[in-house]
Structure formats: C-alpha cells, structure tokens
Amino acid sequence: MAEAFLFAPEAESYVEGLRCFPLRDIGSSRWIVQHDQLEKLNLQAALSAKRQEDEFIKESLVSHEKMSILIYELICIEVWKSRIFPLLLKSRVEPKQTFPCYIVLYHEATLISLLETVLYHEDVVQACDDVLLDLAEYCSSRIITLASRHNDGECFYDENERASKEPISGIDELKRQYKQIWFQVTVKAVSILRYIISNLSSLPVSIATRLLNTHDIICCLVELVDKPPWTHQTKDGKIVRYTEAKWCPVHERETMAVTKTEAQVWLALHHLLMDPECQRKYNYSDHRKAIVLKLRGKLNEVLLDQIPVLRDLQRYLEHLAVLDIPPPREELILEQVPEIREKLIQDNKGKWKEIATLHGKMILEPDADHVRMMAERFANTFSLDALEELACDVPKCALCGQPATKRCSRCRNEWYCKRECQVKHWSKHKRACNIAAEVK
Known part of the structure; x- marks a missing residue:
C-alpha cells in the first residue's frame, strides 16, 4: 500500500498549531508554513476517506475545536481575493514569478477541499457551531454568483486557452489561474452546502431562513x-x-x-x-x-x-x-447574521491600498530566498507516492490531453504522450520546471 502523507501524531501537532492569520499576513513566511501543513492535512484526509480508514484528521479537528479556524481562513482568503488581488492586478507590476501568488490563490481551494472531506460527517457539521452560518453564507453567495455569471453567458471552459501555444504574460497567467480556481472552489461549495442542508433540522433556525428566503437558494439550485x-x-x-x-x-x-x-x-x-x-x-x-x-x-x-x-x-x-x-x-x-466577513472588512477598512502595496512586494516581487522556501515546501509535499493513489485516472498529456506514458525527466511533474507534445509545451512548462529542478 502507498505511504501516508501524515501519521496521526504529526497530524495532531499540525492541527493543534492552527491559528487565524490577519489579512495583511497572507503570503508571509509563517502563513506559507501553515498553508503547507493544511495541504498535507487535506491530502491525508482525502487519502483516509478513499481508503475507508480511520479518519484521524477529522477527529483531531473536532476534538481540538479547529473547524472555526478553517472557516475563518476560508473567508479571509475570499476577502483577500475580492479586495486585494484586484489592486495587485491594477498595479501593472509584471511578477518575477507567478508561483508565490498562485499559492495564495490556491489556498482557498486547499481549505475548501479539506472542509468538503470532513463535513461529509454529521458530527463535524454540528461541531462548527455559530460559524456554520458564515460557511453557509459563503457557499450560497458563491453558488448564486456562479448561476448569475453563467446566465449572463460566461463560460468556464476555455477552448482558446487550451488551443493556444503562445506564452502569455505573468498577469494574464494569474487571471487565468484565478478563474480556474474560482470555478473549482465554487463547485466544491455545492457539496458543502448540500451537507449543511441535510442537517438543517439540527442546526440554528437562522441558517434555514437565510438560505430559503434571504438567498432563495432553491431557485438558484x-x-x-x-x-x-x-x-x-x-x-x-x-x-x-x-x-x-x-x-x-x-x-x-x-x-x-x-x-x-x-x-x-x-x-x-x-x-x-x-x-x-x-x-x-x-x-x-x-x-x-x-x-x-x-x-x-x-x-x-x-x-x-x-x-x-x-x-x-x-x-x-x-x-x-x-x-x-x-x-x-x-x-x-x-x-442571526454572519459576522466573520463583515468583521474582516471593518477591521481593514481604509487599509486596502496599504496591504496591496505590502503584498505586491512580497507576492509579485519576492526575493529569491522566499521563492526557494515556497518551492521546497511545495516539492516536498507533492513528492510522495500516495499522490498516485489519489489520482483517479491514468496520467494525461499536459498539451493534448491524451493518455500519457512519458514524464518530464527533469521535474517529474508533467506527463506527455509523445516527445512532440513535450517540445511544444516547453514554453509554458519551463518556469515551473526550472523551480522544481532547482529545488531537487
């Protein structure tokens, strides 16, 4: 059997150390360390669920009362994306590396994937207590926005992006990644909302009222x-x-x-x-x-x-x-009304440009040591054999999508069906390959 990402004692220490970060600390070295630990917790929780083994990640999150921190961090990164990220794009600073900003963008996907895995269980839903209203509000808002954007004609499958062979700027790459992650997160929000809805009878009455009549979630679905x-x-x-x-x-x-x-x-x-x-x-x-x-x-x-x-x-x-x-x-x-998002906005009112300036230097123009630290953690987390077990399908070619049998020998991350596809994809793959190869 493939190895685990985490053993129970290590996972316990990670869960015990989880804390809420202020908005301005997003992307910092300490924040990166917690993101890496959350990613490992997420992967191990998914692996335990897939194997139908003891789900010790779920038990640890409940026993240490950390579900509220996961929900706070989820809403915090959503506020960052809605208030800070647009200011970074407007700054027109061409990022030296898109990797640090991508990690921040992907943080939301990591958190919601972990929540999707553990909230399948009724006892975890009930353990969220008062902050469950904030999570329900987050999910319903995402789903309503998805339905609205789709009705307005927006398509989330980008045929042009898949057909294009030309390299794009760092800012355009971040916009593309933002859209992909937004859709991925919103789809997972559908599952989480369903788990909440299935437990409405044992939850505060205000959750049902807001879903049914404030947001009219039935018509949206x-x-x-x-x-x-x-x-x-x-x-x-x-x-x-x-x-x-x-x-x-x-x-x-x-x-x-x-x-x-x-x-x-x-x-x-x-x-x-x-x-x-x-x-x-x-x-x-x-x-x-x-x-x-x-x-x-x-x-x-x-x-x-x-x-x-x-x-x-x-x-x-x-x-x-x-x-x-x-x-x-x-x-x-x-x-009862949700409080986390409103409190984050009030606490940072008038500070958005200041935080965006700070994050522009830290995320769009990071120093080499910061990038190397992030890359090392990323490479170590995703180098375990257990990743192969989580993959549901055979590897697909990074260029054409066909079943692939060849792997990039330099970074070992991308798959290709033939050498011609690897050569054509090199302009896009080069930056990530260089970082991974440097770490190794």
Missing part, C-alpha cells in the same frame, strides 16, 4: 439544474464535463450519466422541497412556483434510475403544479 455550468459543448460539437476537478470529454453513451456535482444539487433540492419544516418556511410566489416547476421536465427515467429518491420529488411537483399559492406568512424572527 434550479437554475443550475436547468443550465449546468459544468457541462459545455465545444465549437466542434463535442461535450465536455467538469468532474474530479478537471474538464473531461463525454462519450455519447455517458451523456445521461449523473456526475457527483449534479447529484449534490438534486439531493439538496430534494431535501429543501420535501422537508416539512422547509416547506413551512419557504414563501412561495407565482414566480418561485414557475421556477421550481422547471424541474418536472428534468426528472426523466434515466435520472430516476440513478437517484431513486427523486421519485418522491416528482410526485410532490405534480401536486405543486395544481396547488394554489397561499398568501405569504408573516413571522417575527430574531435572525
């Missing part, structure tokens, strides 16, 4: 079913689908197969529409009813065979179609 942003038809008529954190071509016989993300959306809708307490709280209008009834056209036999529990939802929708909409209920509710 229906839009994702009606126009899925994780499925795209290319210019040559082929279907590609986002699954397991990458875009994959879909064979004709698999077009009706339900992906994990699509299943999460359907299960969330099933709970929200079928749970008696959610039905009582949700104020239907003619507009909301019309949107929800769009689901009837999607509930075909192929889908019902894959998710049989949706047959109950099908019967409910038939009943809803002939039901008169009752007048909205007026209830006095003392509603």
Whole structure:
C-alpha cells in the first residue's frame, strides 16, 4: 500500500498549531508554513476517506475545536481575493514569478477541499457551531454568483486557452489561474452546502431562513439544474464535463450519466422541497412556483434510475403544479447574521491600498530566498507516492490531453504522450520546471 502523507501524531501537532492569520499576513513566511501543513492535512484526509480508514484528521479537528479556524481562513482568503488581488492586478507590476501568488490563490481551494472531506460527517457539521452560518453564507453567495455569471453567458471552459501555444504574460497567467480556481472552489461549495442542508433540522433556525428566503437558494439550485455550468459543448460539437476537478470529454453513451456535482444539487433540492419544516418556511410566489416547476421536465427515467429518491420529488411537483399559492406568512424572527466577513472588512477598512502595496512586494516581487522556501515546501509535499493513489485516472498529456506514458525527466511533474507534445509545451512548462529542478 502507498505511504501516508501524515501519521496521526504529526497530524495532531499540525492541527493543534492552527491559528487565524490577519489579512495583511497572507503570503508571509509563517502563513506559507501553515498553508503547507493544511495541504498535507487535506491530502491525508482525502487519502483516509478513499481508503475507508480511520479518519484521524477529522477527529483531531473536532476534538481540538479547529473547524472555526478553517472557516475563518476560508473567508479571509475570499476577502483577500475580492479586495486585494484586484489592486495587485491594477498595479501593472509584471511578477518575477507567478508561483508565490498562485499559492495564495490556491489556498482557498486547499481549505475548501479539506472542509468538503470532513463535513461529509454529521458530527463535524454540528461541531462548527455559530460559524456554520458564515460557511453557509459563503457557499450560497458563491453558488448564486456562479448561476448569475453563467446566465449572463460566461463560460468556464476555455477552448482558446487550451488551443493556444503562445506564452502569455505573468498577469494574464494569474487571471487565468484565478478563474480556474474560482470555478473549482465554487463547485466544491455545492457539496458543502448540500451537507449543511441535510442537517438543517439540527442546526440554528437562522441558517434555514437565510438560505430559503434571504438567498432563495432553491431557485438558484434550479437554475443550475436547468443550465449546468459544468457541462459545455465545444465549437466542434463535442461535450465536455467538469468532474474530479478537471474538464473531461463525454462519450455519447455517458451523456445521461449523473456526475457527483449534479447529484449534490438534486439531493439538496430534494431535501429543501420535501422537508416539512422547509416547506413551512419557504414563501412561495407565482414566480418561485414557475421556477421550481422547471424541474418536472428534468426528472426523466434515466435520472430516476440513478437517484431513486427523486421519485418522491416528482410526485410532490405534480401536486405543486395544481396547488394554489397561499398568501405569504408573516413571522417575527430574531435572525442571526454572519459576522466573520463583515468583521474582516471593518477591521481593514481604509487599509486596502496599504496591504496591496505590502503584498505586491512580497507576492509579485519576492526575493529569491522566499521563492526557494515556497518551492521546497511545495516539492516536498507533492513528492510522495500516495499522490498516485489519489489520482483517479491514468496520467494525461499536459498539451493534448491524451493518455500519457512519458514524464518530464527533469521535474517529474508533467506527463506527455509523445516527445512532440513535450517540445511544444516547453514554453509554458519551463518556469515551473526550472523551480522544481532547482529545488531537487
């Protein structure tokens, strides 16, 4: 069996040492150390879940009451991306290396991947206590933005980027990475929101109220079913689908197969529409009813065979179609509101440009020692054999996407199907290869 990323005592020490970093410390040496430890915790948690072994990462996070720190760090990096990163792009400073900034951008993906793995368990959801409202707010905002951007015509599959052989500037590369990570994170937010929704009956009532009536998450999820942003038809008529954190071509016989993300959306809708307490709280209008009834056209036999529990939802929708909409209920509710994001914004009000200037020097123009330290940690974390076990598919060529059998002998990170593809891809791969080779 492949080796583990972490043994339990080492993981315990990492979890015990987790702390919240101020916004201005993002990208610092101490922050990089914690990011590296979180990445190892994330990889080990995924490996334990895949092997169906003792999930000691989950147990440690709960016993040491560190779930609130993970959620704080997630929202903190989201605030950094929305307030600081645009200022860095506007500075027009051409980064010496995109690697340090990429690590900061990817931090959000690391945190949400770890949360997705551990929040599958009901006891972890309940252990989040008051900060679960902040996580629900984060996930619902991400999903609403995804549905809005997709309805406005934005496509998250970039055919031009895959076809281009020309090198691009560092700033353009960071913009591309930002968009890729944003979509990856938002897809994982769908799973986390489903885990929260499945436990609404044991959670504070304000979470259900905000999801149902403040954000109208039901209509938002229906839009994702009606126009899925994780499925795209290319210019040559082929279907590609986002699954397991990458875009994959879909064979004709698999077009009706339900992906994990699509299943999460359907299960969330099933709970929200079928749970008696959610039905009582949700104020239907003619507009909301019309949107929800769009689901009837999607509930075909192929889908019902894959998710049989949706047959109950099908019967409910038939009943809803002939039901008169009752007048909205007026209830006095003392509603709890999320606090983490608002506090971060208030604490750093008027300091955005100052922090952006500091981070511009630290992230876009780092000194050689800082880059080397980051590269060494990155190389050590991702050099373990256990990574091979986490990979679900055979390696794919970095250029054309075909099954690959050859590996870059210099850095051992990229795969290729033939030498011609390796030569053509060198202009893009050169920078990362040089860093990895220097570390080794």
